[in-house]
Amino acid sequence: MNIGIVVSEFNWDITMMMLERAKEHAEFLGANIAEIVKVPGVFDMPLAIKKLLERDGIDGVVTLGAVIEGETEHDDIVMTQASRKITDLAVEYGKPVSLGITGPGMGRLQAEERIERAKTAVESVVKLSKRIKEMK
Numbered sequence: 001m002n003i004g005i006v007v008s009e010f011n012w013d014i015t016m017m018m019l020e021r022a023k024e025h026a027e028f029l030g031a032n033i034a035e036i037v038k039v040p041g042v043f044d045m046p047l048a049i050k051k052l053l054e055r056d057g058i059d060g061v062v063t064l065g066a067v068i069e070g071e072t073e074h075d076d077i078v079m080t081q082a083s084r085k086i087t088d089l090a091v092e093y094g095k096p097v098s099l100g101i102t103g104p105g106m107g108r109l110q111a112e113e114r115i116e117r118a119k120t121a122v123e124s125v126v127k128l129s130k131r132i133k134e135m136k
Helices: 012-029 042-053 074-093 108-113 117-135
Strands: 002-008 032-039 060-068 100-106
Touching: 002 012, 002 042, 002 117, 012 032, 012 060, 012 108, 012 117, 032 042, 042 060, 042 074, 060 074, 060 108, 060 117, 074 100, 100 108, 100 117
Parallel strands: 002 032, 002 060, 060 100
Antiparallel strands: none
């Protein structure tokens, strides 16, 4: 199984650790990471996800990001728009795309506590990809 990972560079101290956990877990599950794409922020993910899903050799995409609460409601807007488009892309291409993005409404300490959730994002793509193939 070949998966892609799209990871946000915003809050890199958090997302870099998420990426490391995701890589370790993919190896543990026997999934090959065909490509890792770094994007500036979570809002920028959909285009990179789409490009990966267009490839025949990609079975699914893992997203990794941390949307930390700021002084405005920007975190809500980013998360709402990104998650909606991520769902749309998964349905459009018939391939799993996990929501390995933590937030909104969390502080930096909460983001650090959720780093391990990157493993769940990988596991979600691997499991759903296998189940979709069984349905054919």
